[in-house]
Amino acid sequence: MKRILIVDDAATVRLFHRAILESAGYAVDEAVNGIEALEKALQSTFDLYLVDVNMPKLDGYGFLRELRGSELPQAPAIMISTEAGARDEQLAYAAGANAYLVKPTRPERLLLLVRMLIGEVPA
Template sequence: MTLSQPVGADLDELYAGQRSRVMIVDDDPDTTLLLKQILRSAGFDVLSAANGIEALKKYHAVTPDLVLLDLMMPEMDGWEVLRQLRQFSPTPVMVLTAINSKETLVDCFQLGADDYLTKPFYRGEVLARINAVLRRSRRPQPAYRYAFPKIGLIIESQSREVRYKDERIPLTVKEFEVLSTLARHAPEVVDYLTLSEAVWGQDLPQARQRIKFLIYLLRRKLGRVDPAGADLIVNVDRLGYKLETGEG
């Protein structure tokens, strides 16, 4: 008599569910095909959309782990996609665009983008940036509360809420990471490497310039509540930044 053998496991199916899903939103089919090849060869599951309307529909159906987003598209552009995503989702968004402009970079960060990369892109950098963003998004967040009564600043990690002079200050993910890192080390100086690792999970080549943009945005938001708020974050030449807590 022949004994029946147990059915073996399909390991491809077993591990498929553990792969990260990336949605490419770009109206250029050549760019989409290239990105799909790069990401699939690196072990990612991928899907694509040629405009913002299609992207939002697919997002709700699949819920990707990261969105690669072009800005200039028909029907609904990347700006509107980012605005709508940030109304209901914290999913990381990396802007991938041909627009090489500091103003555009700042605007994207203000809307809640997690990273910004210009075309043409280098395969290795795209993968490194994606992996860094995914690592940050999955990092467990410790519960903490920083209160600086002399300057009227309160930072809550669980709700990611910042209050200054009893007024709530809406911050993007990256702005919050910068401010909370400065608060954690206050009143000591925080170097650029520490800030870069807190925000991007690694030391990026353009980290200093990007940190300067984020500091500029933070100063502007704090200064809208009270002009003195713009002076709370102090640049220490060639070293980094520190938070003035009024503690002496």
């Protein structure tokens, strides 16, 4: 089973994404900020990261930069933001995201991106 780490400080958003991903058969773990996400990434391997931008302690950009700068396996990451602007999207890519989604997330779109990035043949 493919494992996905949701990094978001909002419990509601985590629950929402977890429900979507679990219903599609993914195993989900959660982190409430960038620091906790890094700790989780050190402890176990994930196939994909779903990362919020604005978080306390270490935000999404910070987490991605730390992750990409580390020796950890480099799984793709989707950055989830409330900003639809091209500039924000570029910042996400520069930090190390591989895809960019604007909140509120449409479940089918999220799942499509996840499937593509993880590399699962469509059913």
